[in-house]
Amino acid sequence: MGNISNILNNLRPFALMIVSILLLLSISRLALISLWYSRVEQSNAFGFILGQGLRFDAVLLGMLLVPLVLLMPLLSTSSLMFPAWRMVLIIYATLTFSLIAFMEMSTPAFAEQFDARPNILFFEYFEHPKEIFATLWGAYRGQLLLGIPSVLALGWCAQLVVKKSMQAAVPLSPFVAMPLAFVLLLICVMAARSTLAHRAVNPSTVARTNDALINDLALNSTYSVAYAAYEMRHEEQGGARYGNMSDEDALAIVRRESHIPESAFVDEYTTWHEAGAGNAKARPLNLVIILQESLGAEFVGSMGGLDLTPNIDALREEGLSFDRLYATGTRSVRGIEAVTTGFLPTPSRSVVKLSKSQRNFFTLGQMLKEQGYDTSFIYGGEAHFDNMRRFFVNNGFDTIIDEKDYIDPVFTGSWGVSDEDLLTKAHQTFEAMGDKPFFSLVFSSSNHTPFEYPDGRIEPFDKEKQTVNNAVKYADYAVGEFFAKARQSSYWDNTVFLVVADHNSRVHGADLVPINGFHIPAVVLGSSIKPQHYNKVASQSDLPPTLLSLIGIQGLNPMPGRDLTQLADDVPGRAIMQFNAIQAYMEDDEVVILQKGMDPQCFTFNGTHLVDERQPDSRISNIAVAHSSWASATYENGRYKSLLANSADTGDNHDVLAEAGLTPALEK
Structure with a gap:
């Protein structure tokens, strides 16, 4: 019984991380659904978003927990290293939870601008901190003033919860830690792949409706940005292809x-x-x-x-x-x-x-x-x-x-x-x-x-x-x-x-693809035109x-x-x-x-x-x-x-x- 009790004590931080992150992501997803409810309703996608959302939240959790699982046999099996294990858990949980909270809080403004969850554009903007901060301060000041303290407060709460959850834990036996880590690693990999098919799930898995934003709501923003970073490895090979044409x-x-x-x-x-x-x-x-x-x-x-x-x-x-x-x-x-x-x-x-x-x-x-x-x-x-x-x-x-x-x-x-x-x-x-x-x-x-x-x-x-209307009018002037x-x-x-x-x-x-949003003016002028x-x-x-x-x-x-100017009429x-x-x-x-x-x-x-x-x-x-x-x-x-x-x-x-x-x- 003592070993089982100690195993549970050591697993409690993992369980709290899982429950807290799932709760945070679910609340965020429900908030996003409410913001775009008319489009969710039009696509008849409420159940789809919630079901696939839970699936991709599990995918994210599987990926996030792998580093901790790999470190468990190394740090949790000796009295000398156990304080370091506690510290790793506290820091990792705090940073992870804060990152996810930040990504979800930034999603409404990003989706309002680009009609998508944060993606590769997220990286591009952060390459230019002067311009992006000036834009955020000018256009999204209220969200910044509310969001940054909220993220910091959530991170602080996360570290308190994890710290408290570790109080009763003591080092595990190596003969317990090794098989436990193997089982946990297997669960994480299965959660991250989320399928027994040849290829793991990816954003195409949720491309079920004709509304790209609704499909994106079934993801979470930490995953969508991580997947964008993963895809960037293909850029110098011309990017991922559509179809299989030679x-x-x-x-x-x-x-x-x-x-x-x-x-x-x-x-x-x-x-x-x-x-x-x-x-x-x-x-x-x-x-x-x-x-x-x-x-x-x-x-x-x-x-x-x-x-x-x-x-x-x-x-x-x-x-x-x-x-x-x-x-x-x-x-x-x-x-x-x-x-x-x-x-x-x-x-x-x-x-x-x-x-x-x-x-x-x-x-x-x-x-x-x-x-x-x-x-x-x-x-x-x-x-x-x-x-x-x-x-x-x-x-x-x-x-x-x-x-x-x-x-x-x-x-x-x-x-x-x-x-x-x-x-x-x-x-x-x-x-x-x-x-x-x-x-x-x-x-x-x-x-x-x-x-x-x-x-x-x-x-x-x-x-x-x-406003954009006034700015357009000035640009025209x-x-x-x-x-x-x-x-x-x-x-x-x-x-x-x-x-x-x-x-x-x-x-x-x-x-x-909202075709109307791509319709733009163009005019060629000159004395010869x-x-x-x-x-x-x-x-x-x-x-x-x-x-x-x-x-x-x-x-x-x-x-x-x-x-x-030379294209045939037909x-x-x-x-x-x-x-x-x-x-x-x-x-x-x-x-x-x-x-x-x-x-x-x-x-x-x-x-x-x-x-x-x-x-x-x-x-x-x-x-x-x-x-x-x-x-x-x-x-x-x-x-x-x-x-x-x-x-x-x-x-x-x-x-x-x-x-x-x-x-x-x-x-x-």
Whole structure:
């Protein structure tokens, strides 16, 4: 009886940890269900969330307890080491409980922004503590002031409970501790795997409804972040794949769907091709891309949104306006990836942040620099954010202008100087170019949480000042002021401008991919651009090849996007959207949803929601899988880098280019 009693005394801290963590996670899950109850009810998922939630809480507990179980035979079997065992239990339980509490308390704000539990984006934000803390303090001050003391209090309570639970425990016999640890380890492994099948459970296990957030509620946030960290190991191999298509088949489909003549491709392994210009010029035009932070179609009056953007509404009638353009993702770096490189989205992070794309990766900056352009990136904040400076400097951008380069700005907020200051700096920079051709990416930031902007510029839309609606209205004001100056400038007649959003403000909804949340404005302007509305579905990744055509640039590039100025009328429009770990491929109103470890799902987009789920259409499903597979394989194999870089690394392209008569031009 004494041995049994002592075993129970030693197991009591484990039992208390299990009960406390399960209770905490259950309370959090019920709170999240209440916050999104209408969507839970619509999905008829209440029982599913609770049942699978308990399962994944057990998965987390199984993983968390393994270190303690392994240490038990080493620390709990001698009087000398037993005090250290007590201390390990107390510290581990306190830190673990505090971490789980922190993750659950941070979930509502994260889900409100990204319509998902914390995931890989959680890591990305914590790489930039200055910006993230300023944002949290400005927009979530109440949650911080309540949450941090709550986490500390819960951690303190946890250590008191564990300390008290160990009072009656004494060292175990090694002959008891060893088999006990083996049994406990077996239980932990079984709990962590949660299945006898070949593969352990993972987030795909709970992908049961057509609402991605509802599926996520069946997880817990510590697990979702841990799984994201686990998946990051695949990033340098191009990320996890959807489907099982061969790289050769994927490449063939992507080349076909780009509607680039087969004779234009320079080898059989890549999408590098000789692109013509639909608007040939004796002197190619300058190019300016104004990338607008978080400007979804829902804020643009002429696109059916709120009446917040009178200047952009006017510009849309003066240039080439894309009425059904969709962003490739929900982060700024995804928008940068699309409009400066033409690369397609993958389940991994944007190539702006990945290591294999930090040198000789194709960008418009690199291509135009080789053709004699001055190239620049102009930003109002700190350019190191999201690895932008490194990516641009190493891939063809001559000049980086950021917050430190502004003298006496009108206004400085959490994310840097105002859009007003940004666009004034851009105008001054362009005026100084003289006759030298230039390309510039100008990236705004005023329309970003916590929505700070100078007084006296706009008539507020909302009574409260710092709202997204007011920030959008101010950002539009700054765009209007810029174009008023640009029209009177020395560079206006020789420049093509693109005003486009990087992504929407918040992408959320009950669909697996909320397509409406990816709908963004874009308009191409300039003295050479005739007013026109492009009404087909189009993607952000179609914009770079279209822009090259409009400014009169010919040459080699690997972009699989379409030159929309030369696309035949009978070709259906298409867009590719990455939403957390899910990808959507849309062709007109047909949508294919891709999830890891699952077969493609086919829907119809009715203008607001995905409806009419049906058996997968093999043609469009194969196209969807091909584009995702191509992007992963192309990144992994380095085939989006300059051809000279590829040639130096592998020798793959040199002979082919020589036969095509293109090598001399590249070697100039």
